């Protein structure tokens with residue numbers, strides 16, 4: 001088989017790029033190691049920057065997002081028993097975010113790929129990129145015991161943190177930057193009415209908590225837990241009781257609890273691999289970078305990678321102009337690192353760090369006091385949260 005752009009990974013990054021390029025007549029193949037249902041079974045975050053939403057619309061995949069997604073003009077920071085609202089719309093001259101589950105977004109991308117007859121190959125095992133630095137790179141994989149080869153002009157590594165693409169780059173050609181946090185997030189999905197119409201990020205001496213949602217009947221809550229905890233340590237009742245302890249009384253008193261339909265613990269890490277290009281292979285999304293979910297930057301960091309790659313491929317195939325491809329890694333990393341900075345900052349501001357001294361904790365409290373008392377500090381937070389320009 002031959003294609004123009006071979007994409008490893010059928011998550012949001014790989015699917016969105018494939019769809020955008022196909023709409024422009026550029027041929028792609030997506031190799032995904034799992035089934036569609038397995039991919040859609042993953043519970044992920046749900047806040048979309050306006051830049052990501054625009055890309056979904058440009059890919060002819062934005063209809064359900066616009067119909068069912070919720071526009072949020074602000075969110076709350078809870079602390080010391082009270083809530084302060086961050087007025088995203090007012091602070092950014094009119095920008096908001098869309099709350100729409102990544103599972104639904106990925107479903108829309110799969111449906112759009114199917115509708116256009118896009119080539120998405122599931123259960124692609126042992127995917128391997130070959131001759132990456134040549135002008136004739138290719139991919140191999142096996143499916144149902146049969147070996148396959150796909151010759152391509154370019155390979156996109158959109159296979160997430162544990163994928164094969166980044167690991168196919170020689171150690172001396174790649175640098176990795178990482179910070180692992182001394183806690184995780186215990187998340188619960190429940191068919192309950194969300195406690196708040198807008199997200200609440202809570203800083204509490206017992207630990208961080210987050211009240212989010214997927215719809216008006218599906219709530220998503222998180223609490224910071226020690227890395228030593230496991231899901232088995234947390235009954236639903238224990239989870240709800242702890243969440244209530246970390247929320248202001250006027251919120252916890254309104255909290256509708258119910259059985260968890262999903263409950264999991266995710267570790268938090270900051271990670272960047274540089275460069276995001278090796279030969280004719282380009283890394284995008286989680287394959288190249290991971291953020292702690294505090295700043296809701298995960299999928300949104302992937303958005304700018306996809307935007308840059310999409311336009312670079314258009315320039316190459318339509319105009320023979322390779323400046324976008326040549327400049328991709330530097331341009332993508334500039335925005336990726338700003339997302340890292342913001343996610344690290346929100347995480348540092350709102351979580352309980354077990355190793356903190358009393359002085360550290362006073363500084364952390366002062367950081368929050370300053371933020372909530374300064375219009376310019378809140379403007380800075382808001383412009384990062386709604387999404388820096390691509």
Ligand code: APR
Pocket residue numbers: 008009010011012013014031032033034039044045102124127158159160161162163164284285286287298299300302
């Ligand atoms: N071969 C084929 N497919 C692979 C391989 C492989 N060797 N390794 C991983 N994959 C697939 C995974 O099964 C997954 O479906 O690549 C896909 C990568 O998708 P994601 O991990 O969701 O990464 P990405 O598409 O970049 O989306 C980033 O996902 O993790 C969240 O917070 C993150 O919201 C962000 C989004």
Ligand code: PHB
Pocket residue numbers: 044045046047199212213220293294295296297
């Ligand atoms: C979520 O709804 O899962 C979510 C929202 C905002 C975040 C992280 C997760 O910052």
